[in-house]
Amino acid sequence: MGIVNKKNGVDTDLLNFGLDTLMEKYPYLKDFFSALEIDPCPDQKTLAMRIESLSPDHLSQFGLDHESLSAQVLEFIAKMEQCRCKSHGRLDHLVIGAGFDKNGHPEAMGITLFPGEVVSVVGPTGSGKSQLLSDIECLAQGDTPSGRNVLPDGKPLEAQSRFSGEFRLVAQLSQNMNFVMDLTVEAFLQMHAESRLIDNIPEKTKQIYQSAVMLAGEPFALDTAITSLSGGQSRALMIADVAYLSASPVVLIDEIENAGIDRVKAISLLLNKEKIVLISTHDPLLALSCDRRIVIRNGGIVDVVKTLEAEKKSAAYLADLDKKMGLLRERVRKGKHLVFDQNFFFKHL
Numbered sequence: 001m002g003i004v005n006k007k008n009g010v011d012t013d014l015l016n017f018g019l020d021t022l023m024e025k026y027p028y029l030k031d032f033f034s035a036l037e038i039d040p041c042p043d044q045k046t047l048a049m050r051i052e053s054l055s056p057d058h059l060s061q062f063g064l065d066h067e068s069l070s071a072q073v074l075e076f077i078a079k080m081e082q083c084r085c086k087s088h089g090r091l092d093h094l095v096i097g098a099g100f101d102k103n104g105h106p107e108a109m110g111i112t113l114f115p116g117e118v119v120s121v122v123g124p125t126g127s128g129k130s131q132l133l134s135d136i137e138c139l140a141q142g143d144t145p146s147g148r149n150v151l152p153d154g155k156p157l158e159a160q161s162r163f164s165g166e167f168r169l170v171a172q173l174s175q176n177m178n179f180v181m182d183l184t185v186e187a188f189l190q191m192h193a194e195s196r197l198i199d200n201i202p203e204k205t206k207q208i209y210q211s212a213v214m215l216a217g218e219p220f221a222l223d224t225a226i227t228s229l230s231g232g233q234s235r236a237l238m239i240a241d242v243a244y245l246s247a248s249p250v251v252l253i254d255e256i257e258n259a260g261i262d263r264v265k266a267i268s269l270l271l272n273k274e275k276i277v278l279i280s281t282h283d284p285l286l287a288l289s290c291d292r293r294i295v296i297r298n299g300g301i302v303d304v305v306k307t308l309e310a311e312k313k314s315a316a317y318l319a320d321l322d323k324k325m326g327l328l329r330e331r332v333r334k335g336k337h338l339v340f341d342q343n344f345f346f347k348h349l
């Protein structure tokens with residue numbers, strides 16, 4: 001579409017475009033007109049003609065006239081398009097500047113993370129894994145217990161962007177996710193997709209639902225109420241939702257090992273060349289599925305371990321073991337006995 005007559009991002013040339021074309025390209029215009037009780041597409045061909053055809057009495061109910069309505073509709077399109085572009089914000093890298101451990105001693109190191117990486121955060125219980133994720137979530141600027149600085153593209157974010165809910169740099173999936181809305185899975189996904197202004201919503205909704213079912217141990221239906229999903233099912237749904245719909249270039253996940261979902265598939269779903277994914281975990285299979293592991297002790301980063309090629313081979317062995325454990329879990333779920341020896345475990349499970 002024409003980029004002529006653009007002022008402050010407002011494209012006045014849009015007034016001369018056909019209504020059909022505009023409604024197709026900017027589907028949210030339907031809501032704009034419906035709020036003003038206007039049928040957007042009767043006979044007129046262009047937006048300007050449709051606005052001109054409206055009676056001054058109708059417009060005055062909304063405190064508008066032809067000129068102000070033209071200005072408002074153009075500004076609305078410009079703002080919505082700005083949101084759409086913002087939500088595709090990119091990050092070149094994320095610097096986590098060293099802070100202090102729990103004793104107030106300088107942390108051994110910081111780390112720089114790059115899009116396309118899945119990094120695990122490992123360490124004993126209470127060592128400070130969640131604190132690190134929380135520092136990243138709030139883009140800490142020396143103002144959290146660890147004193148770390150988290151710098152998108154190496155620069156501190158202005159307070160306005162840091163605390164604004166408009167565009168979130170970081171999405172977090174925490175351990176306790178409870179839905180409170182009374183919606184079906186399908187309606188929930190549709191609502192989220194609509195709020196993200198994405199194209200082809202039905203197809204995206206189906207894709208997310210199918211991925212969530214693949215991750216969850218127990219299948220569920222599109223018309224299941226989200227409030228009645230099990231812990232594992234809702235976690236699976238949120239992971240698939242983040243993978244396909246989240247605009248945030250950084251995704252934080254606080255332990256998925258206990259959710260009963262397919263962890264390796266979850267990682268490959270989240271692997272995206274535009275996203276940095278951090279997972280706090282105690283699980284060896286998850287740790288080996290990541291590119292690097294941040295090792296935390298006593299509140300501070302003490303090492304960053306790169307996953308070796310040899311370890312990736314061990315991961316295949318671990319995945320096999322994990323599958324066997326899954327089969328045993330399944331037997332427990334079905335109320336069956338678990339009698340086997342080493343030979344049966346390794347050869348027949």
Ligand SMILES: Nc1ncnc2c1ncn2[C@@H]1O[C@H](COP(=O)(O)OP(=O)(O)OP(=O)(O)O)[C@@H](O)[C@H]1O
Pocket residue numbers: 100101102103123124125126127128129130131132145146147298299300
């Ligand atoms: N560098 C630090 N300086 C001061 N306090 C810290 C630091 N790191 C962590 N803490 C505090 O230590 C406590 C335990 O940390 P945290 O919950 O992050 O541990 P964790 O490794 O996630 O534990 P778990 O494995 O049990 O979930 C928290 O109260 C946290 O705020």
